[in-house]
Amino acid sequence: MSDFRAMLAGFPYFNISENFFPNLRLQDGRNWAEEFIQNVVIPRLPEAVASHFPVEIGTVLVMFACAGVFVGVVPLLPLVLVLAERKVSARFQNRTGPMRVGPWGILQTLADGVKLIFKEDFIPPQGDKLLFLLAPYIIFACSFAVFAAIPFSEGILVSDFNIGIFYIMAISSVIVMGVIMAGWSSNSKWSLLGSLRSAAQIVSYEIPLGLSILTVVMLVESLSMQEIVASQSNGVFSWLIFRTPFAFIAFFIFFISSIAEVNRTPFDLPEAESEIVAGFHTEYSGMRFALFFIAEYANMFAVSAIAVTLFLGGWEGVLPGYDILGGFPGFVIKSMGLVFLMMWLRWTLPRLRVDQLMNLCWKYFIPIAFFNILGTGIWGLIFPEDTVISTSISCAIIYIGLIAAYKVAGRGLAQRPAPQPNF
Amino acid sequence: METTQQTESKIIELKPFADEMVVNMGPQHPSTHGVLRLELKLDGEVVREAIPHIGYLHRCFEKHSENLSYPQIIPFTDRMDYIAAMNQNWGFCLAVEKLLEMDESKNFEVPERAEYLRVLICELNRIASHLLSFGTYGMDLGAFTPFLYAFRDRERLLLLFEKICGARLTYNYIRIGGVSEIIPMESGSIAEQNFLDEVEAFLDYFEPLIDEYNELLTKNSIFVQRTMGVAVMSAEMALSYGATGPNLRGSGIDWDLRRDEPYSIYDRFDFDVPVAVDVPELGAVVGDCWCRYKIRMDEMKESVRIVRQILAEGLPDGPVMADLKAVRPPKGEIYFRSEAPRGELGFYIVSDGTPKPVRLKGRSPCFSALSALQELSRGLMVADIIAIIGSIDIVMGEVDR
Numbered sequence: 001m002s003d004f005r006a007m008l009a010g011f012p013y014f015n016i017s018e019n020f021f022p023n024l025r026l027q028d029g030r031n032w033a034e035e036f037i038q039n040v041v042i043p044r045l046p047e048a049v050a051s052h053f054p055v056e057i058g059t060v061l062v063m064f065a066c067a068g069v070f071v072g073v074v075p076l077l078p079l080v081l082v083l084a085e086r087k088v089s090a091r092f093q094n095r096t097g098p099m100r101v102g103p104w105g106i107l108q109t110l111a112d113g114v115k116l117i118f119k120e121d122f123i124p125p126q127g128d129k130l131l132f133l134l135a136p137y138i139i140f141a142c143s144f145a146v147f148a149a150i151p152f153s154e155g156i157l158v159s160d161f162n163i164g165i166f167y168i169m170a171i172s173s174v175i176v177m178g179v180i181m182a183g184w185s186s187n188s189k190w191s192l193l194g195s196l197r198s199a200a201q202i203v204s205y206e207i208p209l210g211l212s213i214l215t216v217v218m219l220v221e222s223l224s225m226q227e228i229v230a231s232q233s234n235g236v237f238s239w240l241i242f243r244t245p246f247a248f249i250a251f252f253i254f255f256i257s258s259i260a261e262v263n264r265t266p267f268d269l270p271e272a273e274s275e276i277v278a279g280f281h282t283e284y285s286g287m288r289f290a291l292f293f294i295a296e297y298a299n300m301f302a303v304s305a306i307a308v309t310l311f312l313g314g315w316e317g318v319l320p321g322y323d324i325l326g327g328f329p330g331f332v333i334k335s336m337g338l339v340f341l342m343m344w345l346r347w348t349l350p351r352l353r354v355d356q357l358m359n360l361c362w363k364y365f366i367p368i369a370f371f372n373i374l375g376t377g378i379w380g381l382i383f384p385e386d387t388v389i390s391t392s393i394s395c396a397i398i399y400i401g402l403i404a405a406y407k408v409a410g411r412g413l414a415q416r417p418a419p420q421p422n423f
Numbered sequence: 424m425e426t427t428q429q430t431e432s433k434i435i436e437l438k439p440f441a442d443e444m445v446v447n448m449g450p451q452h453p454s455t456h457g458v459l460r461l462e463l464k465l466d467g468e469v470v471r472e473a474i475p476h477i478g479y480l481h482r483c484f485e486k487h488s489e490n491l492s493y494p495q496i497i498p499f500t501d502r503m504d505y506i507a508a509m510n511q512n513w514g515f516c517l518a519v520e521k522l523l524e525m526d527e528s529k530n531f532e533v534p535e536r537a538e539y540l541r542v543l544i545c546e547l548n549r550i551a552s553h554l555l556s557f558g559t560y561g562m563d564l565g566a567f568t569p570f571l572y573a574f575r576d577r578e579r580l581l582l583l584f585e586k587i588c589g590a591r592l593t594y595n596y597i598r599i600g601g602v603s604e605i606i607p608m609e610s611g612s613i614a615e616q617n618f619l620d621e622v623e624a625f626l627d628y629f630e631p632l633i634d635e636y637n638e639l640l641t642k643n644s645i646f647v648q649r650t651m652g653v654a655v656m657s658a659e660m661a662l663s664y665g666a667t668g669p670n671l672r673g674s675g676i677d678w679d680l681r682r683d684e685p686y687s688i689y690d691r692f693d694f695d696v697p698v699a700v701d702v703p704e705l706g707a708v709v710g711d712c713w714c715r716y717k718i719r720m721d722e723m724k725e726s727v728r729i730v731r732q733i734l735a736e737g738l739p740d741g742p743v744m745a746d747l748k749a750v751r752p753p754k755g756e757i758y759f760r761s762e763a764p765r766g767e768l769g770f771y772i773v774s775d776g777t778p779k780p781v782r783l784k785g786r787s788p789c790f791s792a793l794s795a796l797q798e799l800s801r802g803l804m805v806a807d808i809i810a811i812i813g814s815i816d817i818v819m820g821e822v823d824r
Contacts, residue, residue: 189444269806350640355468356649
């Protein structure tokens with residue numbers, strides 16, 4: 001096990017950034033693309049060319065290349081996730097899911113994509129054409145822009161802003177603009193209802209989301225995603241979720257709020273099929289609909305990845321010094337675990353009503369999130385440094401809390417009547 | 424100074440409503456259970472009024488019937504409540520049989536074996552109908568998985584029906600004076616034994632699943648929150664609107680025609696009639712959506728009980744069809760009601776002694792239950808409308824006829 005890291009290092013893919021893109025990260029205001037040109041490209045060029053090499057243009061080109069890789073690779077993610085959702089739901093429901101296109105139906109999403117491209121691009125004649133055309137792109141662009149700040153591993157990330165998590169919050173809030181635009185411009189009452197539901201929901205749930213992120217920021221004292229990950233590098237108990245009991249609560253608030261943010265069951269009111277047909281994208285067809293669909297799944301992965309980065313150690317492994325569940329594969333496994341949890345919830349639970357949704361947010365999550373911030377502050381006063389003692393106390397409190405929660409919430413389980421015997 | 428302030432505050436108080444938005448829910452809508460159209464007057468998410476518009480599936484069943492002989496009408500009853508077509512067949516046949524019995528010159532009697540087969544198949548059909556109701560209700564409230572579980576089990580029932588009458592949806596199985604013999608099943612034959620074995624295997628498989636479904640959906644806290652206390656139909660209201668079946672029992676009235684006005688051979692079986700009670704630990708009150716839904720879940724268990732009793736007794740020997748040359752009821756009129764899965768299914772027949780009825784009227788339980796929707800839904804939210812429609816369990820084929 002000790003040479004696990006060496007083994008991974010021998011596998012070029014995982015260390016691609018270390019080998020070929022030194023100092024990719026933005027630190028101390030340095031431009032990584034420019035450094036890449038200066039340190040990697042220019043020394044390898046012939047003398048005559050190097051002296052006249054346009055560094056500025058090269059910098060921009062490198063940035064475009066990196067962005068191109070992300071824009072090219074990240075959309076493949078929904079392709080996988082859509083299939084995963086269909087397969088997972090099928091397993092939950094005693095079905096096999098898509099089986100026809102490709103072995104085990106793995107090409108089904110591709111076939112669906114092709115079908116959607118060839119479908120008629122319908123624009124409601126009475127609608128607002130410009131907004132109607134623009135809305136899917138806003139949603140699509142925003143949900144993919146989030147990926148720019150997600151650190152997949154030590155080197156695989158587009159840019160390590162010093163305000164990474166703040167940027168993510170800001171960008172993902174813009175999605176609601178696209179949703180309202182889509183709903184308004186469709187000239188359909190169902191779309192309008194759906195988009196306004198969505199607006200109310202996303203705006204409300206952003207508050208507990210932001211407040212629980214603040215808990216993490218208070219502990220790490222940085223907004224940079226990589227620094228948040230770096231603070232969790234001492235194995236599983238240094239992960240922020242176990243650092244304080246408040247962070248533990250914050251994780252659950254964050255995760256549930258992000259389910260609401262990405263409009264999934266039990267919070268899928270904006271696209272509640274049985275109530276308001278398909279919500280804000282009722283009138284969309286063909287590729288424009290596909291853009292909403294892709295954005296939804298990309299978003300789902302993005303919030304899971306953020307939750308992993310903030311609370312579950314990001315790409316850091318479970319043991320200090322070893323790459324168990326660490327690095328790029330570990331990060332993806334952890335994120336996919338949370339994605340699976342979302343799917344699990346979706347195929348099990350019914351949907352909340354609007355007022356219940358708002359009650360949950362304003363009456364429970366926001367007060368608890370504020371309490372969390374207060375608690376985190378006090379915790380920081382008592383334990384200025386993270387020590388074995390503070391972590392042990394935190395884990396003990398979490399353990400006791402879980403037992404108590406089970407006793408309270410599981411009371412109904414114990415009192416459940418025994419199944420009637422067959423006669 | 425003070426008076427101006429008061430008037431200002433009054434103005435604010437007087438304008439709590441925004442503009443009203445009129446939305447058509449249906450006739451094409453995922454959860455109006457067919458082609459129901461609701462004209463919703465919305466104030467944001469709050470429904471000020473929901474006006475049901477029906478008739479999109481009207482096929483002139485009653486007028487058609489006046490031009491058909493009695494046996495020819497049976498396939499038309501299949502198309503009324505197509506979810507529980509056996510029970511519709513039976514309701515009509517019972518009415519005609521009562522009419523035939525009025526003719527004292529003929530000694531008309533439905534054979535014992537046919538009665539047993541009828542009860543057996545209609546109780547299975549009741550399970551199939553309630554299963555569909557359970558599944559679609561879950562889907563209406565956003566839980567997709569129960570729907571597929573319900574269809575998985577319903578499929579087994581449909582295969583049983585297919586075995587006994589060759590059809591899966593519109594059976595035309597129960598005939599005037601007995602049951603169809605289109606697929607022969609003589610008493611004591613291997614075919615009969617196989618069929619009964621399969622029924623038993625289904626019951627053994629299905630009975631524990633009811634508890635599983637209760638765990639999955641009925642007691643799910645989100646489901647309970649969505650349905651408890653929503654659209655409470657009081658006992659008086661249920662009676663005044665003519666709600667019957669599970670909707671009436673969901674309002675706390677202990678009334679089931681199978682027990683209180685036993686027809687056929689229901690008086691020979693031992694079964695309970697589930698009636699709604701307050702469930703304080705869940706917050707459900709008598710008459711709300713949860714209770715109406717729960718009645719159906721409990722009724723499935725009772726149906727299983729009835730079928731098990733038939734299996735224990737075994738089907739009696741004898742013919743399955745009365746010796747009936749032609750269906751030519753005497754002059755007269757009859758109203759007969761039976762307990763279909765959705766409530767009291769009544770048929771009013773006026774006969775002038777010819778092989779065709781002069782007038783036929785179907786009393787549809789869904790129609791009466793749907794009429795309560797307008798009052799039930801006032802002031803609730805859009806999502807609640809869906810919950811109500813699902814809980815009163817309408818089939819538009821029967822509402823419109």
